[in-house]
Amino acid sequence: MRNNKLLNQLEGKYGSYAIANLMRIIVIGMGLVYAVDMISAPMNQGVGTLRQLFAFSRPLILQGQIWRLITFIFVPPASSPIFVLISLYFYDLIGQYLDQYWGAFRFNVYYFCGLLGAIIAGFITGNSTNYYLNLSLFLAFAAYQPEMEVLLFFVLPVKIKWLALLALASLAYMLVVSPWSGKLALVMSLINLILFFGPDLVQEVKNLRRRYEWKKNTRR
Numbered sequence: 001m002r003n004n005k006l007l008n009q010l011e012g013k014y015g016s017y018a019i020a021n022l023m024r025i026i027v028i029g030m031g032l033v034y035a036v037d038m039i040s041a042p043m044n045q046g047v048g049t050l051r052q053l054f055a056f057s058r059p060l061i062l063q064g065q066i067w068r069l070i071t072f073i074f075v076p077p078a079s080s081p082i083f084v085l086i087s088l089y090f091y092d093l094i095g096q097y098l099d100q101y102w103g104a105f106r107f108n109v110y111y112f113c114g115l116l117g118a119i120i121a122g123f124i125t126g127n128s129t130n131y132y133l134n135l136s137l138f139l140a141f142a143a144y145q146p147e148m149e150v151l152l153f154f155v156l157p158v159k160i161k162w163l164a165l166l167a168l169a170s171l172a173y174m175l176v177v178s179p180w181s182g183k184l185a186l187v188m189s190l191i192n193l194i195l196f197f198g199p200d201l202v203q204e205v206k207n208l209r210r211r212y213e214w215k216k217n218t219r220r
Helices: 007-019 023-042 049-055 058-062 068-076 081-102 103-123 131-144 160-177 180-189 193-220
Strands: 149-152 156-159
Touching: 007 049, 007 103, 007 131, 007 160, 023 081, 023 103, 023 160, 049 081, 049 156, 058 131, 068 103, 068 180, 081 103, 081 131, 103 131, 103 180, 131 180, 149 160, 156 160, 160 180
Parallel strands: none
Antiparallel strands: 149 156
């Protein structure tokens, strides 16, 4: 992906417009949304939370609340403060790594391709979240750091590659059991992953096939 000619040309023209530390900005935004909702919860009587105001909703967007097309990326996980803190730290770690490895421009392209896919998926199904967008970042990170270990449930050391394979297996299952609208939405939600890693995966399959054919002919 780093040697992609089209990306090289685009970076040469528009690289100066890339948003530096994009994922850190998003992580800070998610943290602020969570903090505001937690602080205002005791006073929130019949008034929507910031999470609800930012969430993607096709009916509300069509009614004119177009900010939801962007703000849903700032909605944090719905969980305990400790889990949210760990999740945000991990998102920031992944984002900073990819930003440094690819460069800000390529990371921006990857993220905004995923954002566009999530928006299209939301219009297909009626709702969308940043779950698959963040998952696409994790899978990209796992492609480069498969041997890195994390503590599952703060105790069990697990390599990133096994978590990535588990996530891919879950996605494959959902792709099989979902209706056609769900299948299309799932594909669009991960369109950045497909566009950026699909060609390399296809080439790798071709290389494996060539090696297999070569070994087969050698034995003959």
